[in-house]
Amino acid sequence: MAATPIAVVTGASSGIGAATARTLAAEGFRVVLTARRKDRIEALAAELTEAGHQATAYALDVTDRAAVDEFATAFRSLAVLVNNAGGALGADPVATGDPADWRQMYETNVIGTLNVTQALLPALTASGDGTIVILSSTAALSSYEGGGGYVAAKHGEHVLAETLRLEIVGTPVRVIEVAPGMVRTEEFATTRFRGDTEKAAKVYAGVDAPLTAEDVADTIGWAVTRPSHVNIDLLVVRPRAQASNTKVHRTL
Numbered sequence: 001m002a003a004t005p006i007a008v009v010t011g012a013s014s015g016i017g018a019a020t021a022r023t024l025a026a027e028g029f030r031v032v033l034t035a036r037r038k039d040r041i042e043a044l045a046a047e048l049t050e051a052g053h054q055a056t057a058y059a060l061d062v063t064d065r066a067a068v069d070e071f072a073t074a075f076r077s078l079a080v081l082v083n084n085a086g087g088a089l090g091a092d093p094v095a096t097g098d099p100a101d102w103r104q105m106y107e108t109n110v111i112g113t114l115n116v117t118q119a120l121l122p123a124l125t126a127s128g129d130g131t132i133v134i135l136s137s138t139a140a141l142s143s144y145e146g147g148g149g150y151v152a153a154k155h156g157e158h159v160l161a162e163t164l165r166l167e168i169v170g171t172p173v174r175v176i177e178v179a180p181g182m183v184r185t186e187e188f189a190t191t192r193f194r195g196d197t198e199k200a201a202k203v204y205a206g207v208d209a210p211l212t213a214e215d216v217a218d219t220i221g222w223a224v225t226r227p228s229h230v231n232i233d234l235l236v237v238r239p240r241a242q243a244s245n246t247k248v249h250r251t252l
């Protein structure tokens with residue numbers, strides 16, 4: 001009997017990562033949940049196991065290369081890696097943005113994705129049919145005022161995805177970039193505004209049905225379950241009420 005294919009999801013302790021872990025478990029993958037908050041991924045792994053799926057949790061900071069390398073030693077063969085860990089810090093204009101925020105966003109979104117992808121690429125290749133998903137953003141494709149540091153970091157992730165796809169063509173690994181627009185998740189905007197829930201709520205104010213974490217997870221689940229020869233290079237997904245990063249319909 002063939003072994004159950006394994007999917008690693010980074011940033012699985014909340015939002016899109018947690019929803020993706022649920023979706024991939026339901027698709028029949030053995031899911032390995034990683035994030036820094038061990039209690040949250042352990043609780044989700046237990047919930048999935050209870051529901052009859054295969055799930056384990058492993059506490060991991062994607063910016064800690066030594067820890068990522070240690071984590072990767074557990075895998076000889078890997079079917080799917082979802083690079084989801086990341087996020088935004090602040091919404092200051094370029095003129096006054098904090099360089100420390102820019103550095104941290106680059107470190108988490110770009111170097112974190114680089115660390116995990118480099119460490120797990122041998123196992124993805126060894127599987128004979130590997131899939132790498134990179135969760136960028138519509139911020140990876142165009143700028144918006146106040147987005148500076150996040151837009152720069154997500155553009156970096158986009159370039160990582162594009163370059164890697166060029167470099168590994170001919171190997172049995174595909175690279176899928178999923179670029180969501182506005183997604184209302186429990187923590188993204190609150191983290192961005194450092195716990196200021198009022199500012200966070202304004203992001204979604206008057207928007208009829210922003211995307212949910214489940215909408216994005218559904219997109220990822222669809223993309224990774226296409227036949228092996230089909231590579232969804234870049235999938236942009238926005239709510240109907242959002243036509244661009246700066247054109248959002250609000251009923252206020």
Ligand SMILES: NC(=O)c1ccc[n+]([C@@H]2O[C@H](COP(=O)([O-])OP(=O)(O)OC[C@H]3O[C@@H](n4cnc5c(N)ncnc54)[C@H](OP(=O)(O)O)[C@@H]3O)[C@@H](O)[C@H]2O)c1
Pocket residue numbers: 010011012013014015016017034035036037038060061062063084085086087088108112135136137138179180181182183184185186187188189191213
């Ligand atoms: N929400 C949106 O509107 C939106 C739109 C487009 C793209 N995205 C992207 O989608 C991804 C998920 O966003 P989300 O909305 O689900 O946000 P979220 O709920 O804030 O989730 C972010 C996840 O990343 C993890 N994380 C952050 N830093 C980490 C680190 N150094 N090491 C390991 N894990 C880390 C967090 O877990 P721990 O804190 O437990 O480590 C958390 O699980 C992000 O890359 C984000 O940029 C979001």
